[in-house]
Amino acid sequence: MITDALVIGAGTAGLTAGIRLARGGLRVTVVASGEGCLPLASGTIDILGFAPEAVQSPRGALPGFLDANPEHPYRISGLAGLEQSLAWFVKTTEPLGYRGELSRNQWVPTVLGGLRPTALVPRSMAAADLGGGGEVLIAGIRGFRDFHPALLAANLGRTAAPAPAIRTRAVELEWPGSAGDMPPFRLARRLEDPEIRRRLAAQLHSQLGDATAVGLPAVLGRERAAEVHADLEQRLGRAVFEIPGLPPSLPGLRLFDCLRRALLDAGGRLLLGSTAISATQHQDTVESVTITQASRPVAVSAGFFVLATGGFATGGIIRQPDGQLSEPVFGLPVHGLAPGQEPFGDEYLAEHPLDRVGLSTDAEGRPLGAAGGPHAVNLYAAGAVLAGALPWREKSGEGVSLATGWHAAEAILSGRREDAA
């Protein structure tokens, strides 16, 4: 197989790089062993939430944060690159209506009723920012086991900083129609039927009281989510927002659908179910990556390669039982843990030194090889495979993936522009 650019990984970083490269005129193939992280993600774009204290303005906090964390992947794109990638993202995902500012985090509820900081939210969560307090009605669906409105409302009601008082009430709605098993994807599909919405809204109407906004589980449609959300707001005469919970996450799936569509519209190819297993290299250039197929592996030749396979959770970094760390496709050295350093902290939820490990790169985002310089001139790395970030503590996961994925494509495209000039 031949392509101009091969991107390995179909999460935020891989799809971002793939779309940009395809729009830049390259034939792009994105290959991934499965759908990856997006269907499990909340659909919000976290940039920097804790550093380590709560961050109100990522823009304000980032310079100091980078000084304190010189190995952080944000250093690759810098603040300017991050801003450009966010603007690009908002435009690319226009149908989902992402909104927010780099200078102000929004505080959105979790499914357990905590508040967490995030920078961008889709239209369906536009009213979810409870950082300024509010009077909200939390409505669940009886029998939907992943969302418990009373628990959520009670926790939200006693949540401390940064919010002033949030006054909450909880209500449980009877699902119109069959009361069989209710996985979120099926609820989402059913809600695309206006009659189901009419009957749910009718139940809600009498409960609204003083609530200015209604929080619902994040099951408000998939393909026609915009219509479902707008229709519910119109029927209730109140702002309606989704609260993402356990996977599968509809906001994450919608984002995946949207980015996948953007890739295809730009002429890119997406190959799911196929795993990259090895690479061939000639001098300082990667020539091909071998991927699995139904019967025999095949070498994919390309001019550029972007490695966006994620961290431990997705197999981008492997730790052998003897403690040896490796990157399985190119055999790149894994950085971030000093020899002999204990990889784990004392408590499960404590910070573990192992969490920071990953690939180090040069200023262009090219991963370093064993000799200390870039492993190859045409290999870039992006996203959670990079060393230096603690996405779930910092709340920086999507920001890092976006900025580094965007930057990898930028480096490749500007290199080509220079070659052409």
Add this chain to the structure above:
Amino acid sequence: MSLLMETEGMGVRPSLDGCIKCTICESACPYAAVTERFPGPKTVGPQEERFRHGPLSADWSVDYCSGCGICSRVCPQDVRIAEINSRARAQLKEQRGIPLRDQLLARPDVMGRLGRPIRPLFNWAMGTPLVRFPVERVIGIHRKAAVPTVAPRTFQQWARRHPRRAAQDRVVYFHGCSTNYFEPRLGRMVVAVLEHQGLAVEIPQQGCCGLPLQSNGNFPAARTYATRLARQLRSAPGEVPVIASSTSCALMLKREAREILGVEDPALVDVSQRTYDIFEYLRDLHEQGRLKTDFVPVELTVAYHAPCQQQNQLIGKPALDVLALVPGLKLVELDRDCCGVGGTYGIKREKYEISMAVGAGLFSDIKHTAPDLVLCDSETCRWHIAKATGFPVIHPLELLHRAYGGH
């Protein structure tokens, strides 16, 4: 190599230990989305598999899996979900017995052989609602389901008289039952396109690959069929590429016979390593600079649907890559996973409505695009889509044949 891949090497069933219950498969399953009769691939797969011991099965809902394989493809953990479910379905059928209807649908070669002598009657009957009602009542084939018509002459009959071209590079053509009995025209075009590349095309006698038997739960017969076919295809001398125009049958040879049925016959292992989907092979030729590009312009708008079993080969969408070379052609990629027919699934009385609901998105995209032609590599999908939308649906190879100036 990751631990997950080592798990894959261990086989289908142990791969369930890789399941982290992320439910990505469930949200991608087009069947679970539309029917409560199918609780989802994870539920009936990695989850219920732990409760299947010997002859006992936790429940029977796995029968509502169509075997489209999307779950295995989207699983980030390499769990062989569709394969686990395919085996569970067979085990279920073993317990309950396979109904006559499923026995029939599982043998397209027998249907073709029996249908041909009474061809006018068969074709008339299948197209006549008055007959289809009792057929639905008695046999259980839905009255509205698309059924192919039997051709007057088999492809094999044509192939026996077709003069073999002498050439240095040879390929073996695996045409499959559908081309033989229902669409011999497609087979002739495949041969013409391959010969146009300067290839000698061997067409050995060949039977069914066993895929319909496998999907209808008759594993012993499916194993016999697959092994016999591999030996027949191997009867042509030399280790030359085996080219398939039926994409689901290609996948059967490439992987399913080994992975799901557990066939280890050396003939099958050998053939599976050198089987190519027709467009996969043509794309390879193009990348080697060997594909003829003496195309005539084709001023048409065509919409391409990549069927599940083609996607499960993990070769991308080679038909799009090759057809992009045809001047004048406007290609629209239909971004949908499954048409809903699942081979013989959507033909069955109790599953037809599910099948139509699964395909609804695809059908509406086609109507919205309003193309001159719809392209799809799989025969059962072509029949199903054509019946559901009223649009003409052809194999992409037919269009390529036309672009080479063929009629």
